[in-house]
Amino acid sequence: MSARVLLVGVGGIGHPCALALAAVPDIELVFLDDDRVERSNLHRLVAFDEAHVGAPKAHALAEHIERELHATRPVVIVDRATPDSVRAHVDDADIVVEGSDNFATKFLVADACGLAGKPSVHGAAVGWSGTVLSVVPARSACYRCVFEDLPVGDAVDCATAGVFAPVTAMIGAVMAAHVREMLGPEPARAAKLSHFDATAGMFRHRTMQRRSDCPLCCEARVITAIDASRYSAPLCSH
Amino acid sequence: MAISIRIPASLRTLTQAKEEVTVDGATVRAALADLDAKFPGFKDRLLDDKGVKRFMNVYLGDEDIRFLDGLDTPVKDGDSLTIVPAIAGGR
Numbered sequence: 001m002s003a004r005v006l007l008v009g010v011g012g013i014g015h016p017c018a019l020a021l022a023a024v025p026d027i028e029l030v031f032l033d034d035d036r037v038e039r040s041n042l043h044r045l046v047a048f049d050e051a052h053v054g055a056p057k058a059h060a061l062a063e064h065i066e067r068e069l070h071a072t073r074p075v076v077i078v079d080r081a082t083p084d085s086v087r088a089h090v091d092d093a094d095i096v097v098e099g100s101d102n103f104a105t106k107f108l109v110a111d112a113c114g115l116a117g118k119p120s121v122h123g124a125a126v127g128w129s130g131t132v133l134s135v136v137p138a139r140s141a142c143y144r145c146v147f148e149d150l151p152v153g154d155a156v157d158c159a160t161a162g163v164f165a166p167v168t169a170m171i172g173a174v175m176a177a178h179v180r181e182m183l184g185p186e187p188a189r190a191a192k193l194s195h196f197d198a199t200a201g202m203f204r205h206r207t208m209q210r211r212s213d214c215p216l217c218c219e220a221r222v223i224t225a226i227d228a229s230r231y232s233a234p235l236c237s238h
Numbered sequence: 239m240a241i242s243i244r245i246p247a248s249l250r251t252l253t254q255a256k257e258e259v260t261v262d263g264a265t266v267r268a269a270l271a272d273l274d275a276k277f278p279g280f281k282d283r284l285l286d287d288k289g290v291k292r293f294m295n296v297y298l299g300d301e302d303i304r305f306l307d308g309l310d311t312p313v314k315d316g317d318s319l320t321i322v323p324a325i326a327g328g329r
């Protein structure tokens with residue numbers, strides 16, 4: 001039976017991750033993204049060219065994977081993760097790959113995965129650095145164990161810092177490797193925080209501990225359902 | 239007491255682009271205070287009245303200081319601190 005891998009966002013990070021997973025046997029890819037290709041994205045969406053500008057990213061990537069890589073065509077859902085829809089999308093998946101560009105979606109998807117007990121791989125890239133956090137529910141630290149809650153004030157997102165294409169490619173590739181490890185005999189081995197610093201040419205991996213007072217994964221957790229008011233941070237438009 | 243601190247790319251505007259700086263101090267709190275004295279602005283970016291800001295992670299070697307003694311974690315000559323902020327981006 002094949003594993004259903006849901007990619008939330010197939011932009012700069014999800015795109016290289018999907019390409020790396022496309023030919024892996026026994027994986028069914030599902031793309032959830034409602035964004036369109038822009039000319040300014042082309043440097044990091046390596047499978048696309050001028051002709052794709054304006055096309056939905058998810059459809060264009062699914063077509064590329066089928067036609068050029070001769071792999072099974074991914075399922076495409078032209079939508080975004082919202083508090084209303086996220087549980088249905090996550091419940092249908094075996095593993096969730098989250099490469100969105102804003103903290104509201106990151107925490108929303110992390111919470112849905114925690115509630116549904118689905119493993120997740122979260123990736124982000126800003127400027128010259130990036131992080132990957134892989135989570136095996138009830139076994140390893142979750143996104144909230146590490147990053148707690150939506151930042152207030154001066155956290156770094158793509159609205160305030162650019163994205164360097166080789167970093168998104170590197171992060172997407174590492175996420176794909178974590179997905180493969182999670183599908184293997186020892187999924188918990190994939191559970192770690194990897195931090196990439198392109199200026200130092202350095203990848204650092206850390207096994208994270210669960211927090212005993214985590215609002216999502218501790219015994220006395222306070223997050224027991226998706227409540228839209230928890231994710232009301234400004235969205236990033238790029 | 240020389241403690242090295244790795245600065246994330248997003249905070250290097252405060253260190254004139256230095257990736258790593260050396261500070262003094264016997265605890266993480268003292269080391270970060272010395273960092274802020276040498277490169278003003280770190281205190282506001284890293285700390286709030288509860289301690290390390292919730293979307294910032296500070297590691298001593300490979301250990302998150304939250305699982306040690308937090309800001310009161312002792313440090314010794316040659317130790318290395320790393321600051322890893324939560325980031326979103328890459329669409």
Ligand SMILES: [Zn+2]
Pocket residue numbers: 141142143144145146210211214215216217218
């Ligand atoms: Zn947790």
